[in-house]
Amino acid sequence: MRHDTQPRDLLCVTTSNLWNHTMLVSRVTPVAFPNVLRSANDHTDSTPTFCRANTRHRLMALAGDAGLNAKRLETYSCLYMCYIFNKEIFLMMRGLSRLFGKLSTGMCQTLVGVLERK
Numbered sequence: 001m002r003h004d005t006q007p008r009d010l011l012c013v014t015t016s017n018l019w020n021h022t023m024l025v026s027r028v029t030p031v032a033f034p035n036v037l038r039s040a041n042d043h044t045d046s047t048p049t050f051c052r053a054n055t056r057h058r059l060m061a062l063a064g065d066a067g068l069n070a071k072r073l074e075t076y077s078c079l080y081m082c083y084i085f086n087k088e089i090f091l092m093m094r095g096l097s098r099l100f101g102k103l104s105t106g107m108c109q110t111l112v113g114v115l116e117r118k
Contacts, residue, residue, distance in 0.1 A: 009117035011068065017075055017111040018054035020100070059113055068115040075108035077101040 016023055053059045060070050077097035083090040101108050 010071070011115040013053070013059065013111075013113040013115060015054050015059075015111050017109055020075075020077075020109040023054075023109075054111065056111065059111065063113070063115045067118050069118055070113055071116045072112075072114040074112050076110045076112060077108045080109075 053062050056073055059073065063070050077100070080090060080093035080097045083093045097109060
């Protein structure tokens with residue numbers, strides 16, 4: 001239990017985990033492939049993504065450079081929900097998320113960190 005009266009400066013960060021199976025597949029497939037999947041839901045545009053803080057190591061390094069400590073850093077698998085537009089893809093991605101989550105928490109889809117000022 002904390003007894004001081006100083007407020008704590010906390011920052012919650014949620015980002016895609018670069019080492020999850022979805023990100024790994026998207027890194028090796030052309031941009032046209034996700035567009036084919038999106039076209040099933042009338043979304044055909046693709047926005048380039050530049051990952052800068054999407055691994056535990058990089059997030060902790062950037063936090064340290066900004067004067068923050070990582071109080072908690074966890075991974076979760078829940079991004080399969082973005083495939084809800086297609087039942088077959090949704091079930092496949094949910095199954096993959098569960099499988100990879102059991103094999104290694106490092107491959108889960110979402111990286112969540114709670115950072116505190118030093």
